[in-house]
Amino acid sequence: MIFEPNIENKVLALMAKYKKQTDYLEIRLEEKENEGINLNKDGIQKIGSSSRLGGCVRSCYKGGFGFASFCSLEQAESKIQEAISISKLIGVSKTNLAPVPVINDWVKIQPLLNPKDVSLTEKVNLLKSYQEVFEQVKSDRILDYSIRFVQDFHNKLFVNSEGSHIKQEFLAMDFVLGATAFYNGIQTPMQKVFNSTMDFKFCRNKENEIKEICDDAHLFSDAKDMKGCETTVIMDSALSGVFAHEAFGHTSEADLFxxxxxxxETLKIGRKFGSEKLNIYDCGDTWNHSGSLKYDDEGVATRNSPLIEKGVLVGRLHSRSTAYDFDEDVTGSARSISYEFPPIVRMRNTCIGKGEDKFEDLVADVKSGIYAVSLRGGFGGENFSFSPLKGYIIRDGKICEPVKNFNITGNLFETLGNIDGITGEEDFETLAASGENGGCGKMEQYPLGVGMTAPRIRISKILVGGN
Structure with missing residues (x-):
């Protein structure tokens, strides 16, 4: 709808009418269509769809930003006037935005199998077939399980007073499988999250994964709690990606620090944080990840943004304002969760670069430690704490018995320096965190779709909290 010529022409006419009344003006329109299906052991729990349309205006005058949002196109002109008025009340100095090219582009999705071409009946039948698999493979301890599919189509129109005119189409699909074991009055949940922006086929043929989830839930239902200690930790690729995102990624967002x-001063370019093995970057220009996008919400082209190279800080993430403030290049990192919010500096897909170590060698060198797998919860920043979904004791270079109920806590800068092993490209896994299965939160803007990609990493010394 928002790409219809009459709507685009109206937006362009409003821009032409008001752009000379302020230093900088941008208008965004967005529309979303969502469809979801939830099943558990009792059958279908929810089938639903929703749609929403709205827009926002941001004005900058003498360095002051005014923002207003609307949920009806008829309100657009009055909200433009409101945003300009706010910016003129606030502005007292000079509007400083890093210069960027004027862009005219239409970014279309090109899925291999579009979920719109798969009927609702076919989707429901697929999920019901997985319900049958759960019933076949679950043990007597598995008393609950869940199957969830969500598809989200998202269109954005961006126009600014500098002449940019950008249309972008997005597709996100999430598929979540979970099982909960009950043993001695204690619940032990396990789940796997799958994501695609390209192909509905990603959620087919998951029978083996269902068995693995049920087996893990049963195995860990009577696993011992981990005892607290300072030890060596090997993180699997999913948890390593979360570490890169939560602990370092947020610290790299220029508007925060x-x-x-x-x-x-703490995050001065050129400061050494780790060994030459360590490389971290954030990118939006790779496809089929939750944080992939060609242009950010300021109309800036995204790119690969190196943050740490060979252990040395080389960059950070920027909006146009922070890029000017730091006298650094824009990175295409200004994002908002919806038209109801202005863009702020956010990650896209945060990645740890490949190393050269073999997983088997990392384990063999550990006399006493833990192999931590996937994420249950936690928080990041300079001082972080993560709760892995599960873990295994490492003893004398071998992976041994399972353990649960522990967290990994540390200081970001100390921990970066203690990373002494990184596996290779064959060990990569991408963890998608979209708006439907978690996502990233910052300030009041939650959840935002992001991606986290990493190999396994070994941290020579870190605090593991438990019972």
């Missing part, structure tokens, strides 16, 4: 005491 730009306003923090001593932030610029």
């Amino acid at each position: 730009a306003s923090s005491p001593g932030g610029r």
Whole structure:
């Protein structure tokens, strides 16, 4: 709808009418269509769809930003006037935005199998077939399980006073399988999350994964709790990706440490944080990840943004404002969760670069430690704490018995320096965190679709909390 010529022409006419009344003006329109199916052991719990349409205006005058959103196109002109008025009330200095090219583009999705071409009946039947698999493979301890599919189509129209005119189409699909074991009055949940932006076929042929989930839930239902200690930890690729995102990625967002005491000095370009093995980057220009996009919500082209190279800080993530403030290149990292919010500096797909170590060698060198797998929850920043979904004791270079109920806690800068092993490209796994299965939160904007890609990493010394 928002790409219809009459709507685009109206937006362009409003831009032409008001752009000279302020230093900078942008208009965004967005529309979303969502469809979801939930099943559990009792059958279908929910089948639903929703749609929403709205827009927003952002004005900058003498350095002051005014923002207004609307859920009806008839409100667009009055909200433009409101945003301009707010910016003129706030602005007292000079509008400083990093220069960027004027862009005219239409980014279309090209799925291999579009979920719109798969009937609702076929989707429901697929999920019901997985319900039968759960019933066949679950043990007597598995008393509950869940199957969930969500598809989200998202269109965006961006126009600004500099002449950019961008249309972008997005597709996100999430498929979540989970099982919960009950043993001695204690619940032990396990799940796997799958994601695609390209092909509905990604959620087919998951019978083996269902068996693995049920087996893990049964195995860990009577696993011992981990005892707290300082030890060596090997993180699987999913947990390593979360570490890169939560612990380091947020710290790399320029608007956060730009306003923090001593932030610029602590995160000074050229400072060494780890060994030459360590490379971390954030990118939006890779496809089929939850954080993939060609242009951000300021109309800036995304790119691969190196953050750490060979252990040394080389970059950070920027909006146009922070890029000007730091006198650094824009990165295409200004994003918002919806038209109801202005863009702020956010990650896209945060990645740890490949190493050269073999997983077997990393384990063989550990006399006493833990292999931590996947994520249950936690928080990031300079001082972080993660709760892995599951773990295994490493003893004398071998992976041994399972353990659960523990967290990994540390200081970001100390931990980066303690990373002494990184596996190769064959060990990569991408963890998708979209708006439907978690996503990333910052300030009041949650959840935002992001991706996290990493190999396994070994941390020579870190605090593991348990019972």
